[in-house]
Amino acid sequence: MGQTPTSDDLRNRLVDEILQDVRLTADVERAMRTVHREAFLPGIDLEEAYVDQAVSIKDNPLGGPLPLSCASVPSVVGMMLSQLEVQPGDDILEIGAGTGYNAALLAELAGDNGHVTSIDIDSDVALHARTMLDRAGYRHVHVMERDGLIGAPENAPYDRMLAAVGLWDVPAAWWGQLGNGGRLVLPLRWRGQTRSVALTRHGDTLVSEGMELCGFVPIIGQDGEKTTALNIDGTISVIHDEDQAVDAGALGNCLTTTGIEVMSGQRIGGEESFDGVWLRATATDDRVCRLQVMPDALAQELLLRPAIPGRSPILIDRDSLAYLVVRREGVDPQRPHRLGAAAYGPHAGELAQDLIGHIEAWGTARTAVPRLSITPAKSAVAAGPGHVISKPESRLRLTY
Template structure:
């Protein structure tokens, strides 16, 4: 076969990406389709091959720190298209992008058109310079490139019709809320209990409500908005690491030598198929237990108290002196996996069944739905002004998580057609 010139091949790959994203339901609007067919994203990452630049579901990492952690990237086309659809950008809009590298700002510029304005901001001069060069090379002159800590937004060009955050945020600072208009949209990959979803928020009275949520992964925020997970060893177990996003249990000493107690084991009867989205399951479990975290183990050094999890990490539930983690057993022929629970503590059998019942409730009531209703209130909002099943307190905000009642769920299923979800695959073995 004759080799195509690079630009012809880039256009071919670009169109192939868009075709895939239309087929899987990510791209649904003509504007997003046209923008993604036009912008030559490969010019922003000249160090990457064309195949890598146009990988539909993989980001191109453009910068790492001294520890090998990713500090900047050009997001996968799927993720970019997902957020652009969430944002609902219209011609003439004024849009702020938080976190930059170039191509996404160009997509936004295409969507707002010549009568609109785009501002893109990054705390790091390197990706900002990369974006500036790319936008200049490709002719997008209506984009303001700013180097600043985006914790404060960019007040100079506010108010915005939409703010699109392209970095992983642990909280929503007041400036972001203040700088988008009453009819505006805030798109942000927000981490709750270690689980990141890109949420589409709109304003409702004194708070925000999410109108969409999709599983995603982003490079974490730097600067004032950075938030490190708290890491601790399970007391008495040097080879078992626990990672907490919202803080460890109030008294970790209650878990001293918890693995020396008898282990209770139960299988939930809840199976998931390969490629089935399980994002709502993870969020439901995280919201139903007093303390939720993730566990990683060293398989070569563990004592055998932790049984095979079928996974390099496990979801963990903690309640006082009780400790439980999830396991999976796979059916290779059916391409499914069943969830189980191993529990320790003075009432381990009861705790194991309690966690297993959370899985069963999810399967019976919530499986296949969009997940919970997420609302964001300012920090300091009294409990009696917040509705929800669980409140997560952060620095700037109080996040309410509400799960539909049986009647509300039935009504929802009757009146709307659920969109194709994006979710995590089965945990890796």
């Protein structure tokens, strides 16, 4: 019989696995090899604590599909902390206390001369984080029950701010709390997709230093993203921003017609990501949002199968729509799948060609990401290149 692995064994094994797919800074790797994740997940089996997966700590009281709070996927935690680039002595604000594990990692990164403030709107979650941090020896971390949209101005300015909850907009209150030259990392959602964006403040502008695909529990208090069902039982829906007009009746009717498929010239391998198509489309096209198709709709063959049924980019325009599909064609063993568009409605052909255009544009530089700059909504719109998306509290500009 083999020896039972210890906490150190499991922790190091997990970090080794993460390093195969995620580039961690040396300081983040050290912190993740130091902090005991199981100490923040009481009642969880030791080996389960060191699996690269999220762990819910409080269910959503409204009965939604996502938990109110959870311990994030460790590889995502490491990725975001690497984006944050914490320096010894930094003052840090974390929005979304979760289990307290993130705050412990931040405390390790900031060192003895740094300071970490972690806030959460839910009293139970804040108490859990406080209790676990105390037990693990991180009593110097400041935990507060506080609305994340307000932040913690009493400990500002911060050198680093990290949101461990999904944001649809950048709260106006945060601008007065991040110091000039400081860095903000947050899971930001626009046009139905979420990216962990690293932003550096330059005066009244936040400028991106990189972005990575991710998914997070949304912050409480922002409702600019809407879900509109396209059929009676809600098994087909679009998730869209509040500035995007969605005619549920017209789009639902178009799905009762015969759809068309148009294939692009872009092929992908079995494990190759194509989420960049979606990102590329958001930088030029205000019609792109997210299609969500439930298993029942697929089983009934209510529409042609989307690329990823739960989350595929879709273009919507009045009474017509077009969304991303992937079809296997065995002519190229290295890249056996071809990307294309399925479309419905009177303008199906036009929308399909527009989506093909986004696919082909992505295909010319598959790993390229746009430069994202964010300014307060109250500021004047500056002239310049790029595509602007306006939200109530901020303005996003995407430029390739």
